[in-house]
Amino acid sequence: MTFNLSSNIWVWIAVFFTLSVYSFLWKDNPLFKFAESVTVGVGMGYAMVQWFTLSLVGRFWTPLTTDFSSRFHLIIPAIMGLMLITRLIPRFTWLSRYALAFTMGAGSGFALPRVIQAGVLQQLYATMLPIEFSLHGFLYNFIIIVGVLSGLIYFFFSKEHKGWFGSIANVGIWFLMVGFGATFGYTVMARLSLFIGRVLFVLRDALGFLKI
Amino acid sequence: MFWKKQLPLIIVFMMGLIMTVQYFIPHHVSKWVYVNYVDWAIVIAIFGAFLGYFSFLRVHITRIRKKTSNWVFSIITLASLLIMIVFALIDGKGSDSLFQNMFLYTSAAINATVFSLLAFYISSASYRAFRAHSAQAVALLLAAVIMMLGRVPIGDKISFWSAWGIPSINTVSQWILNSPNMAAKRAIALGVGLGSLLMTLKIILGIERTYLGN
Amino acid sequence: MRRLWLVFVVLLILSLLQAEDTFPSKPLTPNLIDIPGDGGNNVYISWKHFATVPGIRYDILRYTTGKDYDKHRSTDEAKFEVITPLQVKTQLPVLEDEPYNDLSTYDFYIYTQSQENDVPKVIAVKLTDENRDSILALGAQKIVRVELEVPPREILDEIPNIFGEGAYYLILPDTLKANVYRPKSVAENVWEFYWSDLPYEGDLSLELKPSQKELDFIDKGVQLLLPGEIEQYYLFKYGKRIISLVTDSVRYTVKYDNISFLQRSSEENPIYPDSHYIYKVCLVQTWKPIKKVFMDSDTVGITPENEPPIIPNTLTALYDSTNNELVLRLSYSGFLNNIKTLFDNVSYSFYKAPEGMETMPVEEDSIEEESTPIGELLIKVSSTWKAVKLNDIKPNDNIFLVITDTIGQTTKSDFIPFNPVTAESLILPPNIIARDKSNDGGDQAILVWDYPELAVRYSVENPTPNLRTENVQERKLYWIPAQDGSLIEISDTIGLEEIPYEAQEVVNIIYPIPLDKLNIRVVYEMWSNEDDKALYGEFRFNDKRKVDKEYTGEMKFENIQPGTYTLIGRIVKKSGGLLKNPESKVEIEIPVNKIIATKFDKPDYYYAIYRGTDPEDLTTFRFVGKADGTDREFIDDFGDWKDAKGEFYYIVQVIGPSYWVARTEPLGPVHIKGNWFNFSKLPIFFAVFIFVAVALFFIYHIKKGREFYVRPIAGIVHIDEALGRATEMGRPIMYVAGLGWIGDIATICSLTILGKVASKAAEYQNRLIVPCYDPIVMIVAQETVKNAFMDAGRPDLYREEDIYYIAAAQFAYAAAVSGLMIREQTAANFFMGRFYAESLILAETGASTGAIQVAGTDDMTQLPFFLTACDYTLIGEELYAASAYLSKDPMQKGSLKAQDYLKALEMLLLIIGVAAATSGIYWFTNIFKAVGTE
Structure with missing residues (x-):
C-alpha cells in the first residue's frame, strides 16, 4: 500500500472541508458550521466579483460606454434597476414596482404562448395515440392514454372524489405513484456516484492511494 | 395614487400584451423588441443582484454588532468574502489564480460534498419508503426497486425467469419508464401547464399582485 | 588548496554553462511565402517545432516602422509587435520511468x-x-x-x-x-x-x-x-x-510539427502590397514552476505583391458535337484549392479566338501593348461560378479564358482543349419558383421546385442470431481485409503465390442458424419542399397499417414468416390527406427469405444556386449555395434583413456527374419582405385565444357570494394541525419558499401560502423563520409576513431578522438551512416553491429532527423525495390550486374553476384525438403538432 501524498496545499484544504461536511452526518458541530460559513462567504465573494466584472462592467458599462450611439437605451433599464434598489429605503419602496412590473409583465407575456405550445398542445399531440389491438398497443398506447386521462381527473378540484369519479381518480393516483417511484429509482444511482466522486478525490488526488 | 397603484399595473398589462404578440410576429421589428427585452431584463437583474449583496452584508454585520447566537460564524463568513475580493484584486481571476483556487478548493469542494450527502440521504429516504403504509406507497416502492435494479447489469443476471420468455427486470424497468411514468409525467405537465397559463394571465390582468408587495 | 577551490569553481561554472547549452535555445528561422494570385495582402509563415522543445506558445512578431509603409500607424517608434500568439500542441513530458x-x-x-x-x-x-x-x-x-x-x-x-x-x-x-x-x-x-x-x-x-x-x-x-x-x-x-x-x-x-499561420490583412495589422515586412517567431514556455522565455528566432523579411491572376489548373471543356454545346468547368485543385479564397479575382471572361488563329501569342510584349484581348467575348461571369454552358460552338473554335483582378491585371489562358462527350439528358426540374420566404423576419428568400417524392429502402434482418461454427482449414480460405473484402480459395487455378501479402488465413466460419421468422426494417426519406408540407409516412405492409407520426424515418415489422410481401408507402400531408402525385407513392415487393439490404436510388446530380442583382450582367451573380439532387427547395439566408433590401434574381444550375450542366434563365425579381404574422403558428394562436377566452369568462363572471365546491387538499387542510403542534412544543416554524425567483409561478403561489401560515403563526404567537434564496423574494416575503402579523393584531411579534437572505448558491443554501433546522429545532417545516436536487437534503434533515413537514412543488423530479420524507405533499397543480383556495379574492376562485373547465376541454380534445388517430384521420392530430420555432 503506497501513498503518494499531494504536495498541493489547496488539495489538503479541500480534504479538510470535505471531512468537516461529512461530520454533519454524525451531528451538527462547530466544524460543520465553520465549513458552512466559509462556503457561504466564499460563494458570495465569488458571485460578487463575477457580478462586478462580468455583469456590471461586462454587460452593462462596457457596451454602454463603447457604443453609446446604439446602446443608449440601456439607460432605461438601469434607471429601473436603481428604482429596484429603492426597496431598501422605506419611503421609496413604491418606486421599485416599476422594475418588477416590467419584468413580471414581460416575463408573463413571453411565457404565455410558449406554455400553451409546450405544456398543452405538445403534450396533447404526444398522447393522441391510436388504439391498437395488440400486446404492444395495449402496454404502450392504451396505458399511456388511460394514465393521462385518469391523472387529469385526479387533479380536478371542483368535484369530490366519490363514486365512479373517485375510482378513476384512484387509478390516476396509482399512475402517479408508479411514476414517482420510477423517478426515485432512476436518480438513486446518480446520487450514489456523487459520493464515489468525493471518495476518489480524497483517495486519488490527496492521498495518491489509487492510480486510476 | 395613480403612480403607486395603477401605473405599475398598466405597465404589466402593456408589457404582457407586447411580449405575447411578439411571439407571433416574425418581422425584424419584432425580433428587435425581443432582443432588447432580453438585454433590458439582464440589466435590471444586474441591479437586482446588488440588492441581494447589500442585504446579505447588512444581515451579517447586524448579527456581529448585536452579538446574536453564532455571531462568530458571521465573522468567518464576512472574512471569507473579504479574502475572495482581496485575492481577486491582487492576483486576478485567471485560471490557477488565488481567487480561482480558493473557490475551487473551498466552496466548490464543500458544495460537491454537500451534494454527495444525497447518497446518504437517499438511503435513509429509501428506508423510510420501505415502511410503506398504504397500497399506493407500495406501488411507489416497487417501481423504485425495479428501476434501481433495471439500470444496472445485475438486474439481468438475477432475472432467471427470462429463460422462460417472461421479460427480465431490465425490460420491465424500460417499460415502466416509457409507459406509466410517461403518462404520469404528462398528466402533471398538462396540469402544470394549465396552472401556469392561468397564473400568467392573472399577472397580466393584474389579478395576481403578490409580487408588488403590499 | 585555494587554487584547487578556484579550479573547482571554474569547472562548476563551465559545466553549468554547458548545461545551458544542451538545448538550442531559439526556434528555427521561419519561412515566409507570399500567397500567389492574391491582392498582395496575405503572408504565409511556417516553421518547424520539434517535439522535445518545451514550449506552449509561439508569438509571431512583425516589425513595423511607422513611416510610409504602414499608413495607419501614427507612432514613430520602430518595434516588433505581436501579431498573434499561437498555442502549440506540444507533447507533455512523460512521468514514467522508461520513456x-x-x-x-x-x-x-x-x-x-x-x-x-x-x-x-x-x-x-x-x-x-x-x-x-x-x-x-x-x-x-x-x-x-x-x-x-x-x-x-x-x-x-x-x-x-x-x-x-x-x-x-x-x-x-x-x-x-x-x-x-x-x-x-x-x-x-x-x-x-x-x-x-x-x-x-x-x-x-x-x-x-x-x-x-x-x-x-x-x-x-x-x-x-x-x-x-x-x-x-x-x-x-x-x-x-x-x-x-x-x-x-x-x-x-527527428519528429517535428510544421506550425504555420496565414496572416491576412486586418485593421490592427494591415498588409499592403509592395511594402516590406519583417517577421520573427518567439517561443514562450510557461509551465510551472519555470516561466522561461526563449530567445527570438532570426528575422526574415518579405515584400508581398499583388500578382496577376492565376489560371485554374483544372479547366475542362466538355463538347457535345450533336448539339454544338460546350460546358466549361473551372476549379482550382491541389495547393491552389487551399488558397483560392484569397485570390482577388473579379471576373472570368471566355473568348472565342478569331478564325485562323491557331495558337495564343506567347511574347509578353505583344500582350501588354494591347488594351483588349483578341477575340469575341462569349460570356463573362463572377469568380464564384463553377460551370458555364455555351451554345453554337463549332468543333474548330478556339476558346480561351481571361481573368481580371481588382487592380485590372489580366491573365490569359491557352486555348482550352475540348473533350468530346455525349451530353446527358439533364433536365431542369419542373416548376421552379423563386420568392420571398413567408413567416420570416425579412431576411430569407426561398427557391422551390419539383414535386415531392418518397424514397424507400429496406433491409431484412435476423432478429437474434444463434450461431454455428464450421472449421474450414482443410479448404484453405483467405480473406483480404482491404476495400473489396473478398474471399479467395486455394484451388488448382489459384495457388498460394497469388495470395496478396495482407490476406489472412481463415480458420473458422461462423453462420447463423436460420430462423423461421425475420424482421424487416424500412427506412424512408421524403424529398419535398415547404409548399407540400409533407409530414410523415404511412405504410401498409400486407394491409397492416403503420404510421410514423413522429417522423423517425424508420419503421420496423417484426417476426415475419418467409414469403413475398407488398409494401405500399404514402406521404401524409399536414392537412391530413395523402399527397396525390405519383412520385409520392411507393409500392414494392419484398422477398423475405434471406438477409438483404437495399440502398436508396438517389439522383446523381446536384443544384448550384446563384444570386445576382442584374439579369443582364452575369458578373453580378455569385454562388450562394448547393442543393442535393434529393432536395426540392433552397433557402437563401441573408443573415441580416438590412442586406436583403432591393431586387434579386436567381439562376439554378443542374450539374451532373460528368459535369454537364443545364441552367435556368434568371428568375425573379424577388423582393424580400418581413412578414407580420407567422402562419405556421396559427394553431397556437387559436389555442391561446380559446383558452384565454374561457379563462376570462370564468374569472370575471363568477357570481359573488356563490360558493362553489373545492375539494380538500391534504397539505392545506393540515396546516392548522402542523402549526398547533409546533406551538404545543414551543418550537419555531420554518418556511422555505424554494430556490426560484419572483418570476417563477411556484414561488408566487408559495408566497400566497406564506401569508396564510404567517397569520396562523401570529394567532398562535409562534416564531416564524423564512430563509430566502433570492433577494426580491425575501423582500416580498418580509412584506407578506409583516402584513399578516399586522392583520392578526400582533405587529409586535414580527421579527424582520428571521426573514433573511442566506446565499445564492444551491448547496450553500442547503447546508445553511439544514444547519438552521438542527440548531433551532424547528417543529414544523414548510417547503413550498421551486426546488432542485437539494430538496432531499432539506426534507431528510427536517425529518431527522422529528418535525412535521408539508411540501409542495411542481417539478416532477423532486416530488418523489418530498413524498417519502414529508408528511403531506402538494403535487404539481395542487400547489397552484392551494394559493387560489387560500386567497380571499373571488377572482382567484374563479380562476380555479376556469382551470377545471379547461382541463375538461383538454380531456375532450384528447378523446377526440385518440379516436381520430385510431381511424386514420390525421388532419385533426396534426393541428396539435404546431412547431413554434423562434
Whole structure:
C-alpha cells in the first residue's frame, strides 16, 4: 500500500472541508458550521466579483460606454434597476414596482404562448395515440392514454372524489405513484456516484492511494 | 395614487400584451423588441443582484454588532468574502489564480460534498419508503426497486425467469419508464401547464399582485 | 588548496554553462511565402517545432516602422509587435520511468547529412559486414536508445540536443496481436461470393489468422524503418513513430510539427502590397514552476505583391458535337484549392479566338501593348461560378479564358482543349419558383421546385442470431481485409503465390442458424419542399397499417414468416390527406427469405444556386449555395434583413456527374419582405385565444357570494394541525419558499401560502423563520409576513431578522438551512416553491429532527423525495390550486374553476384525438403538432 501524498496545499484544504461536511452526518458541530460559513462567504465573494466584472462592467458599462450611439437605451433599464434598489429605503419602496412590473409583465407575456405550445398542445399531440389491438398497443398506447386521462381527473378540484369519479381518480393516483417511484429509482444511482466522486478525490488526488 | 397603484399595473398589462404578440410576429421589428427585452431584463437583474449583496452584508454585520447566537460564524463568513475580493484584486481571476483556487478548493469542494450527502440521504429516504403504509406507497416502492435494479447489469443476471420468455427486470424497468411514468409525467405537465397559463394571465390582468408587495 | 577551490569553481561554472547549452535555445528561422494570385495582402509563415522543445506558445512578431509603409500607424517608434500568439500542441513530458526503448544490443547506427536549411538530414542504418567500413567512415555513431515519448527535463538536459529531419518508425511486433483477427462487419460482396456455395444463407463472420508473409515479418523482430521500406498496413499495425534517436553523446530529435499561420490583412495589422515586412517567431514556455522565455528566432523579411491572376489548373471543356454545346468547368485543385479564397479575382471572361488563329501569342510584349484581348467575348461571369454552358460552338473554335483582378491585371489562358462527350439528358426540374420566404423576419428568400417524392429502402434482418461454427482449414480460405473484402480459395487455378501479402488465413466460419421468422426494417426519406408540407409516412405492409407520426424515418415489422410481401408507402400531408402525385407513392415487393439490404436510388446530380442583382450582367451573380439532387427547395439566408433590401434574381444550375450542366434563365425579381404574422403558428394562436377566452369568462363572471365546491387538499387542510403542534412544543416554524425567483409561478403561489401560515403563526404567537434564496423574494416575503402579523393584531411579534437572505448558491443554501433546522429545532417545516436536487437534503434533515413537514412543488423530479420524507405533499397543480383556495379574492376562485373547465376541454380534445388517430384521420392530430420555432 503506497501513498503518494499531494504536495498541493489547496488539495489538503479541500480534504479538510470535505471531512468537516461529512461530520454533519454524525451531528451538527462547530466544524460543520465553520465549513458552512466559509462556503457561504466564499460563494458570495465569488458571485460578487463575477457580478462586478462580468455583469456590471461586462454587460452593462462596457457596451454602454463603447457604443453609446446604439446602446443608449440601456439607460432605461438601469434607471429601473436603481428604482429596484429603492426597496431598501422605506419611503421609496413604491418606486421599485416599476422594475418588477416590467419584468413580471414581460416575463408573463413571453411565457404565455410558449406554455400553451409546450405544456398543452405538445403534450396533447404526444398522447393522441391510436388504439391498437395488440400486446404492444395495449402496454404502450392504451396505458399511456388511460394514465393521462385518469391523472387529469385526479387533479380536478371542483368535484369530490366519490363514486365512479373517485375510482378513476384512484387509478390516476396509482399512475402517479408508479411514476414517482420510477423517478426515485432512476436518480438513486446518480446520487450514489456523487459520493464515489468525493471518495476518489480524497483517495486519488490527496492521498495518491489509487492510480486510476 | 395613480403612480403607486395603477401605473405599475398598466405597465404589466402593456408589457404582457407586447411580449405575447411578439411571439407571433416574425418581422425584424419584432425580433428587435425581443432582443432588447432580453438585454433590458439582464440589466435590471444586474441591479437586482446588488440588492441581494447589500442585504446579505447588512444581515451579517447586524448579527456581529448585536452579538446574536453564532455571531462568530458571521465573522468567518464576512472574512471569507473579504479574502475572495482581496485575492481577486491582487492576483486576478485567471485560471490557477488565488481567487480561482480558493473557490475551487473551498466552496466548490464543500458544495460537491454537500451534494454527495444525497447518497446518504437517499438511503435513509429509501428506508423510510420501505415502511410503506398504504397500497399506493407500495406501488411507489416497487417501481423504485425495479428501476434501481433495471439500470444496472445485475438486474439481468438475477432475472432467471427470462429463460422462460417472461421479460427480465431490465425490460420491465424500460417499460415502466416509457409507459406509466410517461403518462404520469404528462398528466402533471398538462396540469402544470394549465396552472401556469392561468397564473400568467392573472399577472397580466393584474389579478395576481403578490409580487408588488403590499 | 585555494587554487584547487578556484579550479573547482571554474569547472562548476563551465559545466553549468554547458548545461545551458544542451538545448538550442531559439526556434528555427521561419519561412515566409507570399500567397500567389492574391491582392498582395496575405503572408504565409511556417516553421518547424520539434517535439522535445518545451514550449506552449509561439508569438509571431512583425516589425513595423511607422513611416510610409504602414499608413495607419501614427507612432514613430520602430518595434516588433505581436501579431498573434499561437498555442502549440506540444507533447507533455512523460512521468514514467522508461520513456525510451533500449536498442544497445542491436547494431543501428546514425549519421547526418547537411542540407540547405539549418536542419540536417538524419540517416539511420543497420550495420552489416558490407557497409560497416563506409558507415563508420562517415562518422556514424551507435544508437543506444530511441525515445517514443518526450522525456522529463532532467533527462533532456543530460546530453546535447540537435534537431534533425527524418521520419523513423520502431517496429515492435506484438505476437499477441497477430493471433486472432475478427472483423466487426463483413462487406456485402462476401455474402454474394458465397451465396451459391453455402447451404445456409445469412450473416457470415470469420475467424482469421495472419498470412505467412506477415508471420515472417513478425519473426524478424525489432526493426528501425523508414516509411517507404514496408507497406503502410504493417507500419500502422506494428510501428511507433520515433521522437528522438539517442547515441552516447547526442540526442537527435527527428519528429517535428510544421506550425504555420496565414496572416491576412486586418485593421490592427494591415498588409499592403509592395511594402516590406519583417517577421520573427518567439517561443514562450510557461509551465510551472519555470516561466522561461526563449530567445527570438532570426528575422526574415518579405515584400508581398499583388500578382496577376492565376489560371485554374483544372479547366475542362466538355463538347457535345450533336448539339454544338460546350460546358466549361473551372476549379482550382491541389495547393491552389487551399488558397483560392484569397485570390482577388473579379471576373472570368471566355473568348472565342478569331478564325485562323491557331495558337495564343506567347511574347509578353505583344500582350501588354494591347488594351483588349483578341477575340469575341462569349460570356463573362463572377469568380464564384463553377460551370458555364455555351451554345453554337463549332468543333474548330478556339476558346480561351481571361481573368481580371481588382487592380485590372489580366491573365490569359491557352486555348482550352475540348473533350468530346455525349451530353446527358439533364433536365431542369419542373416548376421552379423563386420568392420571398413567408413567416420570416425579412431576411430569407426561398427557391422551390419539383414535386415531392418518397424514397424507400429496406433491409431484412435476423432478429437474434444463434450461431454455428464450421472449421474450414482443410479448404484453405483467405480473406483480404482491404476495400473489396473478398474471399479467395486455394484451388488448382489459384495457388498460394497469388495470395496478396495482407490476406489472412481463415480458420473458422461462423453462420447463423436460420430462423423461421425475420424482421424487416424500412427506412424512408421524403424529398419535398415547404409548399407540400409533407409530414410523415404511412405504410401498409400486407394491409397492416403503420404510421410514423413522429417522423423517425424508420419503421420496423417484426417476426415475419418467409414469403413475398407488398409494401405500399404514402406521404401524409399536414392537412391530413395523402399527397396525390405519383412520385409520392411507393409500392414494392419484398422477398423475405434471406438477409438483404437495399440502398436508396438517389439522383446523381446536384443544384448550384446563384444570386445576382442584374439579369443582364452575369458578373453580378455569385454562388450562394448547393442543393442535393434529393432536395426540392433552397433557402437563401441573408443573415441580416438590412442586406436583403432591393431586387434579386436567381439562376439554378443542374450539374451532373460528368459535369454537364443545364441552367435556368434568371428568375425573379424577388423582393424580400418581413412578414407580420407567422402562419405556421396559427394553431397556437387559436389555442391561446380559446383558452384565454374561457379563462376570462370564468374569472370575471363568477357570481359573488356563490360558493362553489373545492375539494380538500391534504397539505392545506393540515396546516392548522402542523402549526398547533409546533406551538404545543414551543418550537419555531420554518418556511422555505424554494430556490426560484419572483418570476417563477411556484414561488408566487408559495408566497400566497406564506401569508396564510404567517397569520396562523401570529394567532398562535409562534416564531416564524423564512430563509430566502433570492433577494426580491425575501423582500416580498418580509412584506407578506409583516402584513399578516399586522392583520392578526400582533405587529409586535414580527421579527424582520428571521426573514433573511442566506446565499445564492444551491448547496450553500442547503447546508445553511439544514444547519438552521438542527440548531433551532424547528417543529414544523414548510417547503413550498421551486426546488432542485437539494430538496432531499432539506426534507431528510427536517425529518431527522422529528418535525412535521408539508411540501409542495411542481417539478416532477423532486416530488418523489418530498413524498417519502414529508408528511403531506402538494403535487404539481395542487400547489397552484392551494394559493387560489387560500386567497380571499373571488377572482382567484374563479380562476380555479376556469382551470377545471379547461382541463375538461383538454380531456375532450384528447378523446377526440385518440379516436381520430385510431381511424386514420390525421388532419385533426396534426393541428396539435404546431412547431413554434423562434
